[in-house]
Amino acid sequence: MSRTTTWLTAPLCLYFVGFVGIPLLLIFFISLHDTPAMTGIGIKGYIRFFSDAYNRGVLLDTLLLGVETTVIDILLGFPVAYLYVAAPRWRRFLMFMVLLPLLTSTVVRTFAWVVILGNHGLINTLLAQAGLIGTPLRLLYTPGAVAVAMAQIELPLMILPLITAIGGIDAHIIEASHVLGAGRWRTLRRIVLPLCVPGLLTGTLLVFTGAVSALVTQTLVGGGQLAFMPFYIYQQAIQAQDYPFAACVAIVLLMTILLIVSILNALGRRSAGYVHG
Amino acid sequence: MPPSSDTGQNAANIRLEGVSHRFGQTDVISDVSLDIADGEFVALLGPSGCGKSTLLRILAGLQEQTIGRVLIGERCVDGLPPRTRGVGIVFQNYALFPHMTALANVAYGLEAVGISRAEALVRARDALAGVQMTPFGERKPRALSGGQQQRVALARTLAIGPRILLLDEPLAALDKNLRLDMQLEIRRLQRALRITTVMVTHDQEEAMGMADRIAVLNAGCVEQFDTPEAIYDRPETLFVANFVGAANMLEAELQGGPEGFRLHLADGTLDLAKPAPASRPGRVQASIRPEHWSVAPADGEGPTATVSIVTPLGPSALVDLVLSDGRPCRFSFPRAQGVHLTPGDQIRLGLQPGAAIRLFV
Ligand SMILES: Nc1ncnc2c1ncn2[C@@H]1O[C@H](COP(=O)(O)OP(=O)(O)OP(=O)(O)O)[C@@H](O)[C@H]1O
Ligand SMILES: [Mg+2]
Numbered sequence A: 001m002s003r004t005t006t007w008l009t010a011p012l013c014l015y016f017v018g019f020v021g022i023p024l025l026l027i028f029f030i031s032l033h034d035t036p037a038m039t040g041i042g043i044k045g046y047i048r049f050f051s052d053a054y055n056r057g058v059l060l061d062t063l064l065l066g067v068e069t070t071v072i073d074i075l076l077g078f079p080v081a082y083l084y085v086a087a088p089r090w091r092r093f094l095m096f097m098v099l100l101p102l103l104t105s106t107v108v109r110t111f112a113w114v115v116i117l118g119n120h121g122l123i124n125t126l127l128a129q130a131g132l133i134g135t136p137l138r139l140l141y142t143p144g145a146v147a148v149a150m151a152q153i154e155l156p157l158m159i160l161p162l163i164t165a166i167g168g169i170d171a172h173i174i175e176a177s178h179v180l181g182a183g184r185w186r187t188l189r190r191i192v193l194p195l196c197v198p199g200l201l202t203g204t205l206l207v208f209t210g211a212v213s214a215l216v217t218q219t220l221v222g223g224g225q226l227a228f229m230p231f232y233i234y235q236q237a238i239q240a241q242d243y244p245f246a247a248c249v250a251i252v253l254l255m256t257i258l259l260i261v262s263i264l265n266a267l268g269r270r271s272a273g274y275v276h277g
Numbered sequence B: 001m002p003p004s005s006d007t008g009q010n011a012a013n014i015r016l017e018g019v020s021h022r023f024g025q026t027d028v029i030s031d032v033s034l035d036i037a038d039g040e041f042v043a044l045l046g047p048s049g050c051g052k053s054t055l056l057r058i059l060a061g062l063q064e065q066t067i068g069r070v071l072i073g074e075r076c077v078d079g080l081p082p083r084t085r086g087v088g089i090v091f092q093n094y095a096l097f098p099h100m101t102a103l104a105n106v107a108y109g110l111e112a113v114g115i116s117r118a119e120a121l122v123r124a125r126d127a128l129a130g131v132q133m134t135p136f137g138e139r140k141p142r143a144l145s146g147g148q149q150q151r152v153a154l155a156r157t158l159a160i161g162p163r164i165l166l167l168d169e170p171l172a173a174l175d176k177n178l179r180l181d182m183q184l185e186i187r188r189l190q191r192a193l194r195i196t197t198v199m200v201t202h203d204q205e206e207a208m209g210m211a212d213r214i215a216v217l218n219a220g221c222v223e224q225f226d227t228p229e230a231i232y233d234r235p236e237t238l239f240v241a242n243f244v245g246a247a248n249m250l251e252a253e254l255q256g257g258p259e260g261f262r263l264h265l266a267d268g269t270l271d272l273a274k275p276a277p278a279s280r281p282g283r284v285q286a287s288i289r290p291e292h293w294s295v296a297p298a299d300g301e302g303p304t305a306t307v308s309i310v311t312p313l314g315p316s317a318l319v320d321l322v323l324s325d326g327r328p329c330r331f332s333f334p335r336a337q338g339v340h341l342t343p344g345d346q347i348r349l350g351l352q353p354g355a356a357i358r359l360f361v
Helices: A003-008 A010-031 A044-051 A053-086 A088-103 A106-117 A122-129 A143-167 A171-179 A184-195 A197-212 A215-222 A229-239 A243-275 B052-060 B102-112 B117-130 B146-159 B176-193 B204-210 B228-233 B238-243
Strands: B014-023 B026-036 B041-045 B067-072 B087-090 B164-168 B196-201 B213-218 B221-226 B248-257 B260-265 B268-272 B282-288 B293-296 B304-313 B316-323 B328-334 B346-351 B358-360
Touching (some): A003 A010, A044 A243, A053 A088, A053 A143, A088 A143, A106 A122, A106 A143, A106 A215, A143 A215, A184 A197, A229 A243, B014 B052, B026 B052, B026 B067, B026 B213, B026 B221, B041 B204, B052 B164, B087 B146, B102 B117, B102 B146, B146 B176, B176 B204, B196 B204, B204 B228, B213 B238, B221 B228, B238 B282, B260 B282, B268 B346, B293 B328, B304 B328
Parallel strands (some): B041 B196, B041 B213, B087 B164
Antiparallel strands (some): B014 B067, B213 B221, B248 B282, B304 B316, B304 B346, B316 B328
C-alpha cells in the first residue's frame, strides 16, 4: 500500500480509536471497580456475575436466543437464496422482499410483531374467530416469540451471503454432477451445501451477533420477565445505577461474542480454503 | 477401468436430424444433421462462438434444442435428462468438485448410480490408475496441476462407463507439450474403450491429429463433415479452405478449353487438370496452399513474385512473397530440395504436379 492510501484511512482509524477503542477501554476500566460508587479496584464484579445462577442463566438464554435465531434463519434463508439463484425471473421480486425489512426501522418491525402476536393481535383474533380457541394464546413475551421475531429481522443478513455463495458456484460443477448421474437432491446435499459453507458461516456470524445484542426487539417482544444480556446491562446501568457491574456484564457479553466469532472465523477460513482453490 | 457398455446390442452411434437452436432471437445452431458411427472419434472444429459448445450440450441433454431430433443408438433421447443418456462430458475448466479429493471426485458418479461406497472407491482407484493418477488420489483439485486435473476429470467421466464421451475443448488450458501428451492419452483411452467420442476444439491441428472425422462448423452450420485428409485436401467451401490450414486466396478467371482448363491470375496463367469444386468457366476464388507452389523456369507462364521474407521452419521453409499486383502470397518448400531464395529475388511460380488446388465461385 502506498503512503497516500495509508493516510486516506486515517479518518476511519481516528474514528475507531475515538468512538470504539477508547470507550471499550473505558468500560473495561469501569468494570474493574468493586462498588457502585467506583471505589476499590478488583474483579469482584466478574466473580459476582459468574457465582450467581441467575446471571449465568441470562447469559445462556441470550446465547440460546442467538442459536435459535440462526437455525431458523438457515432453514428459512437457504431455500430463498437457492430459489434466487435458480430462478432468474424471480430475482427482482425476491431481492425486494429480502431487502424490505432492512428498509424499515427496527422499532417499526418490532411493533409489527407485537401487533401480530399480542393477546388481541392478528393470530389470536383469527384463531378465536375460527372458533379454535376460547382464551387468547400466550404468544407475546415468550422466548419462542423473541426468536421468531428476531429471525425475521435478521433474515436478510443470512440470505445475502448465501446468495453470494450459491451464485458463486460454477454452473459447470452442478452440470457435471447431473451428468455423472446425481439427481437434484444428491447434488444439493453433496455439492451445493458443502460449497456454500463459507456463506453459511458469514450469515451465521452476522445473524448470531445481531440476535444476541438486539436490545429493542428482545425487550419489546420479550417483555419484562425475559431478561437477555443487553437489557440486563441497561437495567444495571440506568435503573440500578451500578455502572461497574453493568460494565462487567457488557465485557462478559463482548468476550463471549468474540470467542464465538473467532471460532466461526477459523472455521470459515478452513472452508474457504477448500472451496476456493 | 470398467469397459464402456457392451457393443453390439448397445451400439452408441449418434444421429442428429435437422437440429436447430436459438437463444432468444439469435440462431446459434442452424439445421445441423450429423451421423456419427459407433466407436468413432469426431471433432467439432470451428471459430469461437460458432456454436460448438451448444451442440455438445444438446447432445449431453444439458440444453434442449429448439428444432430437430437427437438419436443415440437409434433411440430418440429428446427430453431425457443427461444421466439417462449414457453420456459423459468433460468441461473445458474440468469442473472438478473443489471440496473433494481426486478419488472422491471419481467415486462420486459411481455412488450416484447406487454402487456402494467401498465398491465405488475400488473402481475409482482403478479409473485413476487408468490415467496414471494413482499417487494423487488423496489430493484436492487445487493441489493438482492443470494436466493432472484434466486426467482426474477424464477418469471421473470414464469411471461411470458412458456409451458416449463428450469433450469440450479438453486441452485448451494446457501448454503445448502437455497438450500433445494428453492428445495421445485421450486417443489411447478412446481406442482401448472403443467409446464414441465427440470433441469440441478450435485447434485444427488437434482435430486433425485426433479425430477420425471432423465436422467444420461456421455460424451454427456444418460446412463439411469428412476425414481430416479430405478436409485438408478437398475443402468443400471457401470457409473450410480458409479455416483449415493456410491457403492463398487469389482472384482468377477459369477458362475451359479442349486441351484442359486454364486459370488466369492477375499476371500469369496456371494449367489445371480437373477443377473442383467449382468447374464452370468464369470468375472464381482459387485456394492455393503454400506447398502447392513450385519455382518454375523463368520463361514459364505462371505469375511472377518477389521474395520478401524467408523463414526456415525445420524441415521446410516458408517464403512470404509479393505478387506483381502487390498482393501477398505464401510459398513453402522442403528445404532438402536445395532451393536457395533470398529476399529481393524475382521468381516465377508454377504448380507442383498433382497439386489439388480448389476453386470456389
Ligand atoms: N445461454 C445463452 N444465452 C444466450 N446466448 C448464448 C448462450 N449460450 C451461448 N450463447 C451464444 O451462442 C453462440 C454460440 O455459443 P457457444 O458457446 O456454443 O460457442 P462456441 O463455439 O463453443 O465458442 P467458444 O469456442 O468460444 O467456446 C454465441 O454467440 C453465444 O454468445
Ligand atoms: Mg465453447
